[in-house]
Amino acid sequence: MNKKIFFIIFSVFAISTASIAAETTNKFHWPKHIKAAVSLSYDDAVDSQLDNAVPTLNKYGLKGTFYLKLASPVVANRLPEWRAAASAGHELGNHTLFHQCSHSLPNRDWVTPEDDLDKISVAQLKNQIVLANTMLYAIDGKQERTFTAPCGDSKAAGEYYIDSIKSEFVAIKSVIDDGITPAMKTVDPYAIHFAIPFNVTGKQLIDIVKKAAAKGTMVNLTFHGVGGDHLSTSKEAHEELVKYLSENKDIYWTDTFLNIMKYVKEQQRSLQ
Numbered sequence: 001m002n003k004k005i006f007f008i009i010f011s012v013f014a015i016s017t018a019s020i021a022a023e024t025t026n027k028f029h030w031p032k033h034i035k036a037a038v039s040l041s042y043d044d045a046v047d048s049q050l051d052n053a054v055p056t057l058n059k060y061g062l063k064g065t066f067y068l069k070l071a072s073p074v075v076a077n078r079l080p081e082w083r084a085a086a087s088a089g090h091e092l093g094n095h096t097l098f099h100q101c102s103h104s105l106p107n108r109d110w111v112t113p114e115d116d117l118d119k120i121s122v123a124q125l126k127n128q129i130v131l132a133n134t135m136l137y138a139i140d141g142k143q144e145r146t147f148t149a150p151c152g153d154s155k156a157a158g159e160y161y162i163d164s165i166k167s168e169f170v171a172i173k174s175v176i177d178d179g180i181t182p183a184m185k186t187v188d189p190y191a192i193h194f195a196i197p198f199n200v201t202g203k204q205l206i207d208i209v210k211k212a213a214a215k216g217t218m219v220n221l222t223f224h225g226v227g228g229d230h231l232s233t234s235k236e237a238h239e240e241l242v243k244y245l246s247e248n249k250d251i252y253w254t255d256t257f258l259n260i261m262k263y264v265k266e267q268q269r270s271l272q
Helices: 003-025 047-060 073-077 079-087 122-140 162-168 202-215 235-247 257-270
Strands: 036-043 065-068 091-094 146-148 171-176 192-194 218-223 252-254
Touching: 036 047, 036 202, 036 235, 036 257, 047 079, 047 235, 065 079, 065 146, 073 079, 079 091, 079 122, 091 122, 091 257, 122 162, 146 257, 162 171, 171 257, 192 218, 202 218, 202 235, 218 257, 235 252
Parallel strands: 036 065, 036 218, 036 252, 065 091, 091 146, 146 171, 171 192
Antiparallel strands: none
């Protein structure tokens, strides 16, 4: 082969290889070549979570995140069980003291005047949220924390409050939709989307995580009641999902929201 032609071919190949390598290293990657991360979360601190969700997660060796409404009597009455859940590797997250939501939004007639987020200032809410972190520290002895905005509401007295509490948290969930993150490289750790499934089948839940795997991103499922309480998902449907995830660990990384988001933020920093 003519040396000049060979040099041109080799140069094109080298440039192409370098471009592919650069593109590959500039992409977000989950550990161990998995396809998607799954965060199983549970809001409001209700009895059925301790009775049904925690035992199921423990049975299949998966870790979940429990966002405690600190004023809930279920926190005070079952404190040793919450501590045991934390000791088993589950995350206790911040869901405020009183779970205030905005009464002015559609279908919010159930919001009581004392828990109306429209009537509390950003400064007041921030103080309560910081206090909730202190209370959580007293329960589990941990200082890193994540937050889920009650009802997905991000305004207190009409003012955006998320910015005021960012420094207190590794990540924040504040947008309700299908729970599937569109792109990991550009996702805002303080505006994470999450879904609130209830009255669904195990197959429907599994289909959601399969969609996340197809995208190669993350899905955040936030349950409330499991086999009881409000916004309930049946024990059977919940266990079907957990069993599926445990049997497909080569596809899904199911972990606490804290652990997942610490990894996401590390990856984002490395790609800057």
